[in-house]
Amino acid sequence: MPYDDDLRLAHVLADAVERITMARFRAHDLVVESKPDLTLVSDADKAAEEMVRFQLKRTRPRDAVEGEEFETTGHGPRRWVIDPIDGTHNFVRGVPAWATLISLVDNDMPVLGLVAAPALGRRWWAANGSGAWSGRSLAAAKRIHVSAVSNLADASLSYSSLKGWRQVDRHAEFLELTDACWRTRAFGDFWSYMLVAEGAVDIAAEPELAVHDMAALVPIVTEAGGRFTSLAGKDGPWGGNAVATNGVLHDEVLSRLGTEARA
Template structure:
């Protein structure tokens, strides 16, 4: 691929960092001495999560010392309009059980815009990335990349919908809404985590949604979906990764899906 944006160097840096993190996380994947703890929110965290985030932060401190950093495991650092957002291992439950569907997520925000996003899933041998204005891509490296695009499906009745779990929707009193959507679509599968959203960007899935997510879960996914021609909001219509939940579609189906998921008053459909 050829880069043509003002964030070329940042995207290249994200790839370099991801290469180093992939080596670390793969060395701990299925390791017999992997240490797993439970965080206050009752979700698991492994020694690989923390070490991977420390590695990303150390590389950013050297290469982008003026930029702020927000991560899942460690306190925020720095101030200013440019902020890197890191999820060292998205899919930790898969990671600790030996399921290969997990990834490192690296994003760059410039103000309130996510301008770079990279998802690296080394156990799958896959990587996805996008920079503002340069399209969305997949491949093993910048030099070996294929451009990706969302599907052209334009009816929910023909759509494939991916989610993570029904219990999350039930816990937030939104189960009836997602069941309405599930009844309308052609196919449902719980691919979960980052996997649902990169499949939307590739055109293999048409709609993906989760009822509660944090900024670090979503930031890297937003430009990959939107640069592939899709749309990314919260399940109530808040644009980007700032609404506390996620609805990603090929764009053509977004309004119909949003209408079933109970949009906020005043959201344009």
């Protein structure tokens, strides 16, 4: 497949990041700062992204690199999008639900995604046309697929927090959706979407996200047979928010949370 070499590189990068992040996870001398948007950043976030940028400059010098902590470098149709630690608030509090997100965007399409959650002992990945997989390595992997649940009353929904929905004035719509579902849990961040890809959860949604939060998730969800859009129904990670489902439920979820729900 056209992105096999890039996928192997993504795993190598994730291995290297894991050595940095796991060494700093629950470290007593972890340095944590507050960014202008009041989110947190640790010395592990910065060190991990710097390492990835260094390796990409060496192995993919023609590709652009976009990350959470530093400015975008380079130009061209191929762009690596990196979130060194998705779930930094969990990381700094010692909660093991955090992950490194690595994505390749080619001509404005996320074509490769890898999510590595070393504290959970889990890794997920996908490349266009190659299916979605979970395991510890390319050699030890199991193909994953979304669920076949077709009724909201039988569906499980995961989210990050209620506060975000209140801030974007969609609190009522979101609560109505949760009431319509069989089960709701706040697994949060990357994990909600990986559970959708695995078929353990049927719906995941968040009202405010950046591209680096979403780019790696898109290929994994879609290659697993699901759908990933903005609240307004735009495919991909470009809408500033996210709805991911098993595909069967997507239109109904959008009708409750998307543009139509605001009319």
